[in-house]
Amino acid sequence: MDFETRPLPAGPDTTFTASEIRSAVQDLLGLDGLPPIVQVGHPVLRQRAAPYDGQLEDTELAQLIERMRDVMHAAPGVGLAAPQLGIPLQLAVLEDRFDVDPVASEIRQRTPLGFFAILNPGYEPEGTSTASFYEGCLSMRGFQAVVTRHRDVRLHYQRPDGSAASGGFSGWQARIVQHETDHLHGGLYLDRAELRSLANDGEYSAHWAYPGIDEARRGLGFLNP
Template sequence: MSHASPPTSFSPARIREFVQELLAMDTLPPIVQAGHPVLRQRSALFDGQLEQGELGQLITLMRKVMHEAPGVGLAAPQLGIPLQLAVLEDQFEIDEETAAARARTPLDFFAILNPSYTPLGDTTAAFFEGCLSVSGLQAVVERPERVRLDFVTPEGEPASGDFSGWQARIVQHETDHLHGMLYLDRAELRSLSTNSEYAARWAEPGIGTARQELGFMAGQPLGGQDVPGAADVPGTPDA
């Protein structure tokens, strides 16, 4: 499925001005919701639009917003900033059985600039996924189970890392945000559920019951971790 996202119209000066406005706020900024054009545009590559101190302050602010939500990832466009920057962290306490079923291990905080990912192998995983910018909804998304992430650190150094399981899903979800893509673009739309319906009916280790009763992924083998998940929210990944 191909989605062509137009590039942001923000100039480097406008990006910096907007960031400075957010940093001057007395309260945490709101998370932008689906329908706002910034979520459907290709964000600008980071190329020195912000001074090092401003970049550090923005990363700190994004981490605070992510924790407050709460979530395990947040991309700059989710604050209205069309810049290829995201923060990621997963330190939520979950039981051992759930962690094993979801291949979910703690992810230490880090920030990424200008990221891209490449699947490693052919194994995929189907999870319920949510997003802090699509409030109240979840849907099943099939994604590569392992990916290599290439990015630039906030210090300006090129870096890469291999991620699997839940961490790989978070990495993909946040990187997609920076290219104007929401998880709904990749979702099995027949699985689309409100959070309350998900909690009442589909909150089990796998997606088998939901797949049968909602009629999606018919005839497809279940790949990787056949479990619920969401990227910006702790219970599923919500990012």
């Protein structure tokens, strides 16, 4: 059965100016090691990030994307938005190279996603099908919850070279696209989650780590038809 997606509450716009964004990026790039991932409660995660319109030099943008990729790999994760590093800019990196159990991959429609960076993204559903699965976030470590998302979306975005792009994504790839785009508009997965499903990692592993969510839905009493 398909369930409805929850709307994303609107967040306030970032108060950072273009010069403040560039200064924050330069500070980040000047660090000796990888920067920490901002955790829930920090205002940057709840503000709409500034659209990218040339605030950075091309080399700075390329270096920021590479640093974000390094942080994503080290976490590890399948996506990272600039606000998660304290940079209120509409930029995210995505890549899913995890080897997942074949049964889980089939149920979740999870296939490898090659690395790419998106600027100023927006998405729209393609069709009416939805999918409900547990997901987590690098900015809310230790917890997971069930989120209903569009099964198929079309993503519109800008490439780092400034060209416009559009592409269709399905299954788990569509989930990653939606999760990271929401970050850039001040959204977290909790805004769309079934809160009765919320579990810390230990309890999730002990009770609800199945490819689907039927056991969790019955045991925790959420998403009842």
